[in-house]
Amino acid sequence: MSLSPYWLRDNCPCDGCRDPRNGQKLFQITDLPEDLAVVESTEAGGVLEVVWSDGHRSRYPLEWFDERGEDEQGAGDGRTEQGKRLWRAADFARGLPEAEWSAYVTEPAEQVAVLSAVRRFGFAVLRGVPEVEGQVLKVAETFGYVRETNYGKLFDVRVEADPNNLAFTSAAIAPHTDNPYRDPVPTLQLLHCLRNESDGGDSGLVDGFHAAALLREESPEDFAVLTRTPVPFVFRDRATELRAEQPLIGVDAVGRIREVRFNNRSIGTLRGLSTAELDAFYAAYRRFAAITLRPELQLDFRLGPGDCLIFDNVRLLHARTAFEQQGSRHLQGCYADLDSLASTLAVLGRRATALDAIEELFDGEGAGEYLGEAVTMAQHMLQAGALAEAAGAPDHLVVAALLHDIGHFGGSSLELMQGQDNRHSHTGADWLARWFGPEVTEPIRLHVAAKRYLCAVEPSYRAQLSEASEYTLQVQGGPMDTEQAAAFAALPGAADAVAVRRWDDQAKDAAVATPGVEHFRPLLSRLFG
């Protein structure tokens, strides 16, 4: 295997190279010596072990070399044309990507579907969003942060007496992106319909990436001209003077379409180009504009009260038909950004994966023997969770009780029975810390110590330990001395750990029926974060 040495070393996963708490690198690339080389490399047990010329050792799981491993999107950061589904209007003949607000806010899978649609198609519609002023900000906050602009945190789209922008008149508006004169441009727009009783005022969307891809196909030279000509976008009113120079079609470092800015209204004066260059730009611009107006590209629909459209403002062009000044039409909008939306989507995905993994552990390994007790590990933990729930414990303690022994999984339980402390409380807490906060993980981390603590301060406690538990007590270090017990009691989470410990001790009754792990899924979902 021929590997680039600096690349390989830069990805060393050891605790000295990466902060285990947050995964950030702890060294600078310039810290590495000149002429760094691999001195020795061995593959064993699914791991590539490398000894470096500076003496450092790295261990890489072989699966890490599988490219598809890390990059779940299969498409870099998911922002270029690669990984998008380019569309035309007919592709939505059977309906728009949409969901009910009530389902969206309660069911993670619905939220995943909506946010995925925004990433994949560039838009989605939420139905039944409460028709309350300012609600659009709450919609944005379900996946990200509102981006304030000169139009405010929130803007009202209705006819204004002295508009500073064509959007606030009753005129038709051709397909365009918003705020091209901003840099950074807001990458998402939300429009929430409160009223639409006027004639006209329908919405239209055009996939700007598709239009750009058509231009590239039909006239590659025009496409090239638009990607390499910086266009000055300008906006001016009494309190604002914005100017951004960006091409109409932005491509990434390797030429993939990444951003479309298209707004005829706010293109300022191109300067410093020759007449031939201006002619070429205007020919390409007119050709691209004509493509965006092709009827087969424009998806028309009408936003009704309670509908909230979320769309990608650096990909989709949006349009509006003219409407009667008389009829009442009122939308509220705001801007937000795609990066946070993608993060929310990734975290939701990761949580769904975690739930599945937890359920699998209960159903699979969990069916195994529990350190000599009469119950399986899964029964033991389910009983502990059920006991906590029955005791009216707060959510985080029910979860802590349910998952307190998860560190036993992974085939290491046997080691404990063979006389080694496998530190299962720490292993479990660390694993769970990827998904749960310290209110869940710390009682788990301390639940073994809590046993040693209780044995010290409650003589009657030790007497009731099971035989297996009395055995592991010795492995774990025996009862605490007075000083240790005082130090333990002072720890944050000590009281919670003691509570978890007591449910742990009671949860070994083979005669008790327990709910399945799926019973706890909604609770686990709520506690993520």
Added chain:
Amino acid sequence: MSLSPYWLRDNCPCDGCRDPRNGQKLFQITDLPEDLAVVESTEAGGVLEVVWSDGHRSRYPLEWFDERGEDEQGAGDGRTEQGKRLWRAADFARGLPEAEWSAYVTEPAEQVAVLSAVRRFGFAVLRGVPEVEGQVLKVAETFGYVRETNYGKLFDVRVEADPNNLAFTSAAIAPHTDNPYRDPVPTLQLLHCLRNESDGGDSGLVDGFHAAALLREESPEDFAVLTRTPVPFVFRDRATELRAEQPLIGVDAVGRIREVRFNNRSIGTLRGLSTAELDAFYAAYRRFAAITLRPELQLDFRLGPGDCLIFDNVRLLHARTAFEQQGSRHLQGCYADLDSLASTLAVLGRRATALDAIEELFDGEGAGEYLGEAVTMAQHMLQAGALAEAAGAPDHLVVAALLHDIGHFGGSSLELMQGQDNRHSHTGADWLARWFGPEVTEPIRLHVAAKRYLCAVEPSYRAQLSEASEYTLQVQGGPMDTEQAAAFAALPGAADAVAVRRWDDQAKDAAVATPGVEHFRPLLSRLFG
């Protein structure tokens, strides 16, 4: 003169092509016919008049063809290396670009100096910023909008027990930009020092554009590699999973350095490149990183309590020396964006220009005859302003009184005396609307109508008009009839217009001394917006 026809037509300044209220274009580029051509063009009186093949006529002031006219920056949108002053540490041997907070918030010229420094050098320091938690948000709001991220609207930089980011530990941090894993990345960062009593914890800044320019000079091929290799930046914690693929050095469509992202800690795994490509990337990356560490590039200074550093996060790299965990160090930071900062700067510049223009009008043309009255136009308006001020009128009415006849300027007064209504009230109101709100412009717009109204409803009013004013009354349409008077009285601003009118009528006394126009400058400054 050979001009690109579509370019020329796209810039037609007529009211049919551009909304006069906001300057936005009212036509689509696709509305223009195929084979658009100039049929006839004539130059006269400083104007190029063009007749088009579709019958449209355009008039372009010749000065508009002067490239420097529109683009005041001389450098596009001012975001690339062009128009920046690239620096090394020694350039600030005599001091940093800085200002006192108290001056910054009260004197527009100080604010201009600070914001210009951020645009030109990439940073500035405010001193004496109140040492109050949350104050950094108020600093950001003086020129733009706070950009919320996963770190919150505001983040605290001090040692944390379980940090999700190295910034919240006491470790030294090498020069880097923040949030490279966001797209859009926040383009500005603010750091406000509340306490810094620890040993160490000094700040360092490096001009990343300069470092990139040095790389281009010393090793053009390495520079090219860094501009064309998308780098995955990643950040992950329990609630966040951000990923952005961008090159370390971003250039604009014509190759100018526009953005630097440099953060060794959060560079993820580059995938999909050959070993040779990875070797080339790492060689270039190491060379660039070494340049950023050159001591002559790093400007070191210490933030003390009350200091607030504002810096360009897509140009400057910032660093921190290690500090003692014991000593108390507390900074608060937030992110914002360069586009709004540039807008604020442009508007401040425009207002300063407007103030100068107004003062010049008073001093220049204002010294001319005022329609047959005994006072000059300037004396007349200054008297009106002083009368309003003496009457304790609100600011907007003092300004309206001071500027009510500004529409007479520009050489058109004579036309009025020759028997034409030059609609000076409208001309003045429209001109002033570029800077003032309707509370100032509407009373001015209505002040001629107010005379006709008062003549209708107050017989004694007409009796006291000056001879010249009685003459112009006829030109302006004579007294209103009953219906007109009722309609006028119902207009918003009518009462204010009547008040302005009365000061107008009284302000014709050659014997009265008036303050100079500079007396009103602070008031005019306050009223802009």
